[in-house]
Amino acid sequence: MTLSDLPTPALILDVAKLRRNVRRMADAVRRNGVALRPHMKTAKSIDVARIALAGQAGGIAMSTLREAEYFAGHGIRDIQYAVSIVPDKLARVAQIQKTGARITLITDNVGVARAIAAKGAELGATFHVLIEVDCSEGRSGVLPGSEDVLTIGRILHDSPNTELAGIMTHAGHSYRCRGLAEVEAMAETERAAAVAAANRLRAAGLPCGTVSVGSTPTALYARSLTGVTEARPGVYMFGDMFQAQIDSCSVGDLAVSVLAAVTSHRREFDRLLVDAGALALSKDRSTEFVANDIGFGLVTDIDGKPFQPQLAVARVYQEHGQVQGGTGVPFDAMPVGSRVRILPNHVCMTAAMYDRYHVVDSESGDARKVIAEWTRANGW
Ligand SMILES: Cc1ncc(COP(=O)(O)O)c(C=O)c1O
Known part of the structure; x- marks a missing residue:
């Protein structure tokens, strides 16, 4: 896998x-x-x-x-x-x-x-x-x-x-x-x-x-x-986008992300949609209070590299995440069906939406290979 x-x-x-x-x-x-x-x-x-x-x-x-x-x-x-x-x-x-x-x-x-x-x-x-x-x-x-x-x-x-x-x-x-x-x-x-x-x-x-x-x-x-x-x-x-902005870590240190698929292009509005909405990311908005507000998460490519200029999930519906950037969405690099990763605003809240981690190792020869599934103890 x-x-x-x-x-x-x-x-x-x-x-x-x-x-x-x-x-x-x-x-x-x-x-x-x-x-x-x-x-x-x-x-x-x-x-x-x-x-x-x-x-x-x-x-x-x-x-x-x-x-x-x-x-x-x-x-x-x-x-x-x-x-x-x-x-x-x-x-x-x-x-x-x-x-x-x-x-x-x-x-x-x-x-x-x-x-x-x-x-x-x-x-x-x-x-x-x-x-x-x-x-x-x-x-x-x-x-x-x-x-x-x-x-x-x-x-x-x-x-x-x-x-x-x-x-x-x-x-x-x-x-x-x-x-x-x-x-x-x-x-x-x-x-x-x-x-x-x-x-x-x-x-x-x-x-x-x-x-x-x-x-x-x-x-x-x-x-x-x-x-x-x-x-x-x-x-x-794990770190998250909020911690990165208060200098507890850097964006490159963030260990947890949400893998999502591009589901729609809305070129007329310069936005696209992914299948990670509020239930996949949470509605935490803690980066609202720091210098770089990344909405509900920072969008990266499938290998975890942030897009330049920055793309963020600016709005969430239950299962839709609306992605936009200040200076234009690179639609051709992100066809419908392609995959992105989203770095969460507040990882405690985002992770709580899932019952397991799919584990990868970016220092191995194949950083996209899922090497394990680790369960989580959610609930009370
Ligand atoms: C009582 C208590 N101790 C420790 C922590 C850990 O703090 P942090 O998540 O900043 O590492 C928390 C976090 O909410 C907490 O409520």
């Missing part, structure tokens, strides 16, 4: 680029002397996790219990569920732990901490819990200086069925940084918030083994992670 034979649309993963991206992040995190805990929310694949974990002793992070079941089922033993837990999910967590995996939960809520302790007693389970602090993104988390840090810490430490595992935070607002200096400053804000909360726990006589931080930009560019024990980036494995 080659890229010319696959049914379209299809999700393509270039394993050579994946390996390079993984090495780059592993080197960056190692330089700062902390463990790398790859966040598998983007890749949702055991094959990708094995590459991301190569040479690392640590575990993974993930964002759904479906992923936890899947990765535990594939033998991963150290799993951080990096989305606030709610009590209704605890029975399922206990069930996964019975298979031998240790699931670390997160909470930013005093009532939930009490409910975890109660549910642990009811189920005869031990739950390991990190306190989430807000390092100024304003999403989830308690403020590092708040009384809640200590209240949650005491509840978790005092209950026989819970372990206070430490502190975690996530600088998701690093995506708003522009330029290295801003990302470095954000990484320091993230580090300082986590370490401040950890120090408050310790000063109160409470344990704090784990201090977990990380987004792709801050993990790559942090100048110091003193006091931190692990970094938890995820999207770096």
Whole structure:
């Protein structure tokens, strides 16, 4: 099977680029002397996790219990569920732990901490819990200086069925940084918030083994992670057009693309259509906020080379993607039925539309040959 034979649309993963991206992040995190805990929310694949974990002793992070079941089922033993837990999910967590995996939960809520302790007693389970602090993104988390840090810490430490595992935070607002200096400053804000909360726990006589931080930009560019024990980036494995524009990677590093077929020419409007619309690309528009807005994806030829001048999917319908460029579409190079690849705006959202990757290796003798199919654990 080659890229010319696959049914379209299809999700393509270039394993050579994946390996390079993984090495780059592993080197960056190692330089700062902390463990790398790859966040598998983007890749949702055991094959990708094995590459991301190569040479690392640590575990993974993930964002759904479906992923936890899947990765535990594939033998991963150290799993951080990096989305606030709610009590209704605890029975399922206990069930996964019975298979031998240790699931670390997160909470930013005093009532939930009490409910975890109660549910642990009811189920005869031990739950390991990190306190989430807000390092100024304003999403989830308690403020590092708040009384809640200590209240949650005491509840978790005092209950026989819970372990206070430490502190975690996530600088998701690093995506708003522009330029290295801003990302470095954000990484320091993230580090300082986590370490401040950890120090408050310790000063109160409470344990704090784990201090977990990380987004792709801050993990790559942090100048110091003193006091931190692990970094938890995820999207770096693949990269996307948004990450390329905030300098987390370059367009040439993007490991995931959507293979699509040209379905119509509309020469009178200087546009063409492909069979990759909203359901194949997602409707994420994150590049709207960076210098080069590529709509719903950047169009390349079948070998991944962007057209010059640039072509983008400017509009999506359910199954139609409308391609246009500022200075004219090269219709003769793109006959109806020919194939293109589309580099996604936000790869986490695009990949979630597919149940598998078709794997190619751009460093092999035949970069169009599909060498494997890797499944994904979608859903919740
Ligand atoms: C809690 C948490 N940790 C880590 C990450 C990974 O960040 P990134 O995708 O920038 O690598 C995310 C991403 O959403 C997250 O929500």
